[in-house]
Amino acid sequence: MRRLCPVPRPFCCFGLLVGLVACSDYGLAGKRDDNAGGPGTPAIAADPESLDLGLVCGVGDIPLTLRNVGDAPLTLTAILAPAGWEVQHAPLPLTLAPAESLAVQVQGSGPGELVIESDDPFTPTLTLPLDATADQPPRISLLSPQADTVLGGGASTVFEVQVSDDLDSPEALDLRWLSSVDGELGGDPPDASGLGALVWDGNIRTPGPQTLTATVTDSCGNAVSTSLSFCQEEGYDADGLDLDTWNFEGSARYDEVNGWVELTSATEWQAGTAFQTAAQVPGNDVVIAFSFFVGDRSGADGISLTALDADRMTGFVGDAGGGIGYAGLPGWSIEVDTFFNRYDPTEADHLSLHFDGDVLNPVAVAELPEVEDGAWHEMTVVVRGQDMTVTVDGVVYLDLSASQLSAFPAYIGFTGATGASYNAHRIDGLVVEGSMCADYPAR
Helix, strand or coil: CCCCCCCCCCCCCHHHHHHHHHHCCCHHCCCCCCCCCCCCCEEEEECCCCEEEEEEEECCEEEEEEECCCCCCEEEEECCCCCCCEEEEECCCCCECCEEEEEEEEECCCCCEEEECCEEEECCCEEEEEEEEECCHHHHHHHHEEEEEEHHHHHEEEEEEECCCCCCHHHHHHHHECCCEEEEEECCCCCCCCEEEEEEEECCCCCEEEEEEEECCCCCCCCCEEEEEECCCCCHHHCCCCCCHHHEEECEEEECCCCEEECCCCCCCCEEEEEEEEEEECCCEEEEEEEEEEEEECCCCEEEEEECCCCCCCCCCCCCCCHHHCCCEEEEEEEEEEECCCCCCCCCEEEEEEECCCCCCEEEEEEEECCCCCEEEEEEEECCCCCCEEEEEEEEEEEEEECCCCCCCCEEEEEEEECCCCCEEEEEEEEEECCCCCCCCCC
């Protein structure tokens, strides 16, 4: 059968030999030798011949050059971009002289084809493949702690997230933390595994219910966030506070070598008080935990834990003449007495509860085992309304209700004293916690 000529040239099918040359298939394929076509023929060429931009920040942008590589004028009639793409160029139709070119700016994302129409007799429709993958936002997930966590007073907590991105390495991502109460907290970049962390210092953060939001942003400006609601209890961990938050009086001092508070050394006739002033806590709604040491000699006198009423106080030192330094101080005091005086209720080492520094009239008394033994002992005091529990080394010694326990803003501190007999008196590991989060989350 005779093959029809694909190009309407007058000389295309005049003879068998001429027909075989003029009807070559390469003109239909969209690619051919730039010098093909013979004299007086326009020819279109594209540089580049495909536009694969790879991963781009939203919209890709690439220059394209259309050139007339023939030896007759070439007329460009249309440049058609697919959905998601656009082109910028001089108005069409446009005629290019031989060797003349047209600059085209191509922008967009996604797969597609760019179609160029011209009067090139061999490639009247030139199709160029397009591809550009839009950058996706990074990913972030919360690892710890769990939602609605209650953080202890002064607690140091690590918040952790896991991040990743399709374009950037984890270390190149920008990670920021925002507290709904304390505002922008900054943040360090994630590590190579994508782990991002914020160390939360409860000593310097505002207590109460709040939300922490972590936002990660990639190099394209895409950002995603995750949030966690929690409650920071009021209070503090004294070991994490600056030294100037302590108020020392008399012989009391901070032992920087050992990292503890010394109320008295093992020296006669000393008295010292140390009160933590970083924050006030409710005198009838608080948990206090610490360690105490009485020893190095076998003698006097003991220590007190005192919740000092900040509204009624006139100073941090009690009356002179006994009372282990808390006599006359407004608030409540728990005495650890290691020396028998004639007015003491027992000759044994003992605990006793006193209000407003009334040394001679304890509200409650409990005998202790020997505690001036040169060893550290742990005490925990829990006050909830008019109820108080006092534990030493895991044993409950006082569990009572007292109408004198009332609400007042309290500074928590210690007093200690020696006489003709003496011991070293030390305090360490003070943690004070209020109850701002007692009803969190709301039920």
